[in-house]
Amino acid sequence: MATSTYLSNPGVLVNAVSMTDQCTSATVTNTAEALESTAFGGTSRVFVSGLFNQEITLDLYMSYAASETYATLAALVGTTTTVKVSNTVAGLATPSATEPCFTLTGAYLETLPVINASMGELSTISITFKGGVLTTAVS
């Protein structure tokens, strides 16, 4: 059963800069790496939790205007920063149980597509912030 439909509500902050009006997709992934601990005598594979490995992937319209996408991201390549995503814009500032704010602190931006040009299409880019510590604020 579908539980969430996103039209225009989600909010995105990259390095404290609002990218909400340039973003078309945001995925926050919380991963606990699986370490196999199956031993002799076992009949099924068994896993325990290893390191956490977080990712936030954003699809953005590319703009080279002042204070837009390129200006926000260009200086972040090869550095770490803080990225916030909430299912509502209000949740970024005042999170609640129904408007949680997911914050990835120490998120590393490895790659930035600096140009993605196709005839007759709006330029878009997809970026992924890796690593860091994910916290969820609900109040």
Place this chain on the structure above:
Amino acid sequence: MKYKILSPRVGTPGDKYEPEAGVNVEALLLHGFIVEDTAPPKSAKTITNEPKD
């Protein structure tokens, strides 16, 4: 170091900006989202109550 907001994408322009943990302040300065607030503090006024001649 004190900072002032220039871009509405960060907050209200002119307001004081206090970076949260993990924010890359150099990147914000480099592309003009914020600026160092170098306004000198107001000097104290000295009020004298000496009678005029």
